[in-house]
Amino acid sequence: MIRSLVLLITGKMECHGQLRYFFLGCRSGLPIAIGYLPIALAFGVLARTAGLSAGEATAMSALVFAGASQFMAINLISGGASAATIILATFVVNFRHFVMSASLSRRLVLRWWEAALVGFGLTDETFVVNSLARPDELPGQSVRGGYICPKVRESKGDKSYECSVQEITPHTATSLLPPGFALGVSLMAYLAWVSGSWMGVVFAGIIPPVLTAGMEIALYAMFIGLLMPAIRRAAPAGLIALGSAGICWLLSLFFDTGWAIVLATVVVAGIGVPLLGRRVDSL
Amino acid sequence: MSTLAFALIILGMTLVTYLPRLIPLLVPGDLPLPPWLDRWLKLIPYAALGALIFPGILTVDAGRPWVGVIGGLAAAATGWLWRNLIATVLVAILVVSVLQ
Numbered sequence: 001m002i003r004s005l006v007l008l009i010t011g012k013m014e015c016h017g018q019l020r021y022f023f024l025g026c027r028s029g030l031p032i033a034i035g036y037l038p039i040a041l042a043f044g045v046l047a048r049t050a051g052l053s054a055g056e057a058t059a060m061s062a063l064v065f066a067g068a069s070q071f072m073a074i075n076l077i078s079g080g081a082s083a084a085t086i087i088l089a090t091f092v093v094n095f096r097h098f099v100m101s102a103s104l105s106r107r108l109v110l111r112w113w114e115a116a117l118v119g120f121g122l123t124d125e126t127f128v129v130n131s132l133a134r135p136d137e138l139p140g141q142s143v144r145g146g147y148i149c150p151k152v153r154e155s156k157g158d159k160s161y162e163c164s165v166q167e168i169t170p171h172t173a174t175s176l177l178p179p180g181f182a183l184g185v186s187l188m189a190y191l192a193w194v195s196g197s198w199m200g201v202v203f204a205g206i207i208p209p210v211l212t213a214g215m216e217i218a219l220y221a222m223f224i225g226l227l228m229p230a231i232r233r234a235a236p237a238g239l240i241a242l243g244s245a246g247i248c249w250l251l252s253l254f255f256d257t258g259w260a261i262v263l264a265t266v267v268v269a270g271i272g273v274p275l276l277g278r279r280v281d282s283l
Numbered sequence: 284m285s286t287l288a289f290a291l292i293i294l295g296m297t298l299v300t301y302l303p304r305l306i307p308l309l310v311p312g313d314l315p316l317p318p319w320l321d322r323w324l325k326l327i328p329y330a331a332l333g334a335l336i337f338p339g340i341l342t343v344d345a346g347r348p349w350v351g352v353i354g355g356l357a358a359a360a361t362g363w364l365w366r367n368l369i370a371t372v373l374v375a376i377l378v379v380s381v382l383q
Contacts, residue, residue: 030369031372034369056289056293060293063296064296065300066296069296073296083288083291087299090299095303097300098303100327100328101307101308102324104307105307105308105309106324110311110312112309119301119306119308120305122304124335128331213383214381214383216379217355217376218375220351220354220355220358221371221374221376222368222371223332224358224362224371225358225361225362225367225371227336227362229362240330243330244329244330245334245336245338246333246337248334260334261331261334266330269324269327270323272329272330273319273322273326276322277322280326283326
């Protein structure tokens with residue numbers, strides 16, 4: 001058990017096909033889990049303060065799986081808002097995931113049940129990790145003859161290795177992602193979020209503050225840590241992110257956070273298309 | 284609040300969150316699209332990253348926006364030089380917890 005966990009974290013797990021990508025996805029989901037845990041704990045504590053039971057709070061995390069909207073819902077429930085108000089507000093806050101899902105769908109060819117799971121596990125964080133992961137740069141992977149292949153088998157001189165991942169067309173050369181990878185990323189995020197919520201309710205009051213000190217920065221640091229290599233690879237990525245940050249700041253003076261994020265994203269990406277032209281294809 | 288009312292709220296929240304996340308994924312990724320649409324969708328992650336980082340990072344420490352800025356700069360430096368995501372996250376946590 002411990003051995004497989006170590007292998008998982010170091011990316012040395014030896015198995016093939018989707019299972020291998022699943023474990024690589026779990027590894028890439030680890031920073032998300034680190035970032036989610038303290039927020040989930042805080043959510044559990046807030047839910048308990050609002051009078052929710054451990055079961056109710058955990059059920060909300062397990063089914064809705066959307067941080068910001070859950071905090072908002074608890075506040076609205078405490079304030080005695082109607083069900084319709086809460087559900088409408090949730091829709092508005094989470095609508096940005098529609099845009100993110102549309103973008104991510106360009107990287108995935110999924111069976112229906114894979115789509116059902118990847119969609120359920122789509123959050124800001126899993127979207128960004130999946131979008132910036134490069135299949136050809138995953139540990140132990142290489143692109144060979146238009147397919148993404150595990151390096152393990154290649155190094156053994158086995159020419160007949162089976163590549164379980166989709167054929168790479170020119171348009172998807174660096175972009176098509178193994179479904180198992182996306183599932184692994186989401187699973188780690190999901191486990192941290194649900195278990196953290198439950199622990200927050202049950203252990204509210206005895207959670208040492210030292211555990212959550214400085215943790216508010218974790219997810220922002222992860223976003224920045226994902227952005228930096230992308231900028232090193234292609235400067236236009238940084239230009240787009242910078243522009244979007246500025247526009248989002250401007251919009252946040254007039255709109256709610258949810259709207260500011262989705263508007264800034266859609267508008268700046270839209271400006272980027274004519275501005276960057278063909279350079280977008282190599283991002 | 285009654286259990287039924289609460290169950291109704293959770294169910295509604297689940298539906299309005301899940302459907303927008305799911306529906307676009309049902310379109311296969313190798314479906315040919317006009318180049319401008321493909322490029323727009325390809326730029327979405329970078330634009331989303333910018334909007335998700337700023338101005339949200341200013342709220343890391345309520346009342347002291349510079350704590351988030353310094354934590355962010357530490358993360359940027361670590362990420363640029365080290366390119367290790369876990370290390371980047373841990374360095375930023377360390378820096379912010381010292382500042383607090």
